[in-house]
Amino acid sequence: MQLIETPHLNLDYSFQGLTDEQLEAYAKKRLPKNFDQLKQQLIKGEFKNASEQRPVTHTLCRSIHSVIRAGNGKNRFTEIVRTLRSGKWLGATGKPIKDVVNIGVGGSDLGPMMGSFALKEFADDASLHNLKVHFVSSMDGGQLYAVLPIVDPETTLFIIASKSFGTPDTLANVDTVMEWAQLTIPHEQWLQHHVIGVSANNQAMTDFGIPAKNQLSFADSVGGRYSLWSAIGLPIALTIGSHQFGRMLDGAQQMDEHFNRQPLKQNIPLMMALIGVYNREERNINNLAILPYDGRLRNLPNYLQQLDMESNGKQSSYDNKAISYATAPIIWGGFGPNGQHAFFQHLHQGYDMFTADFIAILHRDAPGFDFSVQQSLREQQRLAVANCLAHRRLMWQGSQKSQDPRNNYPGAKPSNLIFLDELNPSSLGALIAAYEHKVFTQGVIWGLNSFDQPGVELGKKVAAEIHEAIDHMDTAQQPSQSFDPSTDHIIKRM
Template sequence: MALVSGAGLTLDVSYQNTPINTLTETVTLPEQFDQTRQLLLKGEYLNVSEGRHVTHILSRSIHAVSSAKNRDTRFAKMVNKLRSGRWLGATGKPITAVVNIGVGGSDLGPNMGSFALKEFADDAALNELDVHFVSSMDGGQLYAVLPIIDPETTLFIIASKSFGTIDTFANVDTVREWIKPQLTEQQWLQDHVIGVSSNAVKMNDYGIPPAHQLTFGEGVGGRFSLWSAIGLPIALSCGLRTFERMLSGARAMDEHFGSAPAAENIPLLMAMYGIYNRQHLGINNLAILPYDGRLRMLPNYLQQLDMESNGKQATADNQAINYATGPIIWGGFGPNGQHAFFQHLHQGYDEFAADFVLVLKRQAPGFNAQVANKLADQQQLSVANCLAHRQLMKFGSDNPESPRDHYPGGHPSSLLFMDELTPETFGELIAAYEHKVFVQGVYWQLNSFDQPGVELGKKCAVDILQALQSGAKTSYDESTVTMIKKARGDE
């Protein structure tokens, strides 16, 4: 059995295909890795393609909003004013709902954290806000949210690092029309909008009062930003103290990552086993399987964190590479997945690796003892299923008389578990995966902190949008031209 513990988490790699001592000899990190790791932890690691330091780790201390020295920050004041019911809209009614409009890192992290930590909300006597999330450019989420909120009692967070993301402002433009029967645009901007961005100039130009702006550094990448002002919805859902507890958990993982020996270092081992499975076993995908409903958004979050960081074919100094890098990240909430895609995992032909994420115990604040006991029983049911499916994926089961009952097994997996989910262990979990991605990027010689493929896709989309709206002739391929004509109603 191979268990490694640190900062509130335990990693079981017993079901991987090589022992830790062999792994550390097989996967050799660059000679300067220790120095590189310390640069990251100090906020001095250079994102070479964008010419700035990577500073998201510093956010874990800069935004320690509930500590004595920071309780008067603008972030904290906003949270306290909204959660106490003292933030009044333009017509004098208290704000009771908040809608976060953002996409990518401005949505996935805040959404996941708000949902996972809701039961730990502090200051229970304060005003409970209904916090909603809107990210889809097609307006589908906005279509569902607008009928259940009131312009006079709703505040909108416009979250965009650049403050120019077209997906986000497509939703914002629709909201600006929606509020007009009850509010003027000036009333809406003055009393119903908070801007969160690294671009204060654009927030000013948009008309958001400086007092209602939150900024974060250019060195905080979107997919690493839930610790920064982008995490405002988490603090609004759960309170300042809970937000700070999450940050403190992340700081504990930073310390563990920075000091623990390789054979005892959770993020390092996660990264090295991922490298081993990708390059030595040829497994091109990793299933993320959380067995706690509060972590059901984790696979989507990690998909962006990992694939946007390390899905690349060029080194940090822009040299072409001819080896595999980051795997395809996919997965889903384990108990639901058992009734969906686990059939393929157990008896399909494809190779995969898996991370099982498990919470052993659960408290049930707010319920009587009888209900709390039943909820504890359900947690045990989840634990049992996690361990059973993990075991079967590794060891399989054979019935020579019935091919239908043959389970090939042989699939490597890690089990990352905690005694209980708390704001601290949640922060530790997310920080561990951040560091894992960083280590793998260093090993593969990538810049894990840019996303040039995403940027080109955005530019192409803008060009096609102009063709759709203007009716101008286009020089795209036949299929794209046909679809543009159909969308315009020309055919």
């Protein structure tokens, strides 16, 4: 058995088919000689994002020195959390806020949504936990269409979360919300009592009309997909309280120390990174399935998809030279027990190769229920773990005992088992930080800048041009410019 254990997180890589000696030799071959120095720079917030000319500082957000962690009564983040969770934040008509809607996209949505859903049973004071937190990200308004009918403008607060405070997707949702709210509350009062801004751009929040007391900021050097540790994590803190949010930061910081200090055979993120590079380069496997076997982690695959693919899905080097070799794999997956009744058929007997991270939670206390219900829920947890272990084992070992092709399982699909003794704020923080450091290490090995995302910028520019052409059709018979026959046809149809 090949196992690395830590207080919050454990990695079993026995089903990768690689010896520790092979992995150590591969590390010597692929890790740059200055890797320890680069790793320490990351932990200290000194690693450079070369293309954007700024340091990378998300690890500092979980430091004891972070403004989010300040324990005094003057800390705005803590005060906002305490006021909202105690029911003392009043709307414009004097009614307490009951619902909070986070409007964001990408890192301003995926991390807060994943963390809030995973940890909602860990609220530090159930008597204060009377808020319902909702998430809206889709630019088409589909999520707003579902949320607005079930909330009251007099008792709903909106978090506008955007690093730049200029993201078109987010502002489109905000425009619709303003139209909805002003039917009940005058705009200035709505801004005073029903809006919190979270951004790295304080001036843009001020220009929008958000009062300074309702603004939370974070450093421009914190990347969006790495920002749940910062003020962007406000929905998580509103769900579980500031103390439990601090425990999540503590778990991440402990993983920082583990990554920084432990040698390869005891280092979970480093081992995950090297195995991933080996599978990509030596086995030519171009995809990684994330398979959590706990419903609380059902949003984890989407979160890790952005973390990994937006960081390392690139064809240019750290110093902006063209590269011609494969980098990040395609990240996909889903909630394991549901996947067994959907895509696992292909995993077991399809022709395509893949590698997988199975994620299991071994124990669950199930607080808030009677003893008999707790026992039943614990038994369900055992059932989930049993299925996780069974499918992982079968995907690796296979089964060719039957002459019937329908019962032939080829096996030889490599996977990790990442398991937590229990899911709580500390262990979730450690889990997410481990994946962050895996992505960083792979980016260093492939010579990438993992902290920019130029690939989406051109799409935004072209989208703006097409949007302008669609709007132009409202006042003219022809669009403002031509694109291609297919695109032009759709514009005219609109």
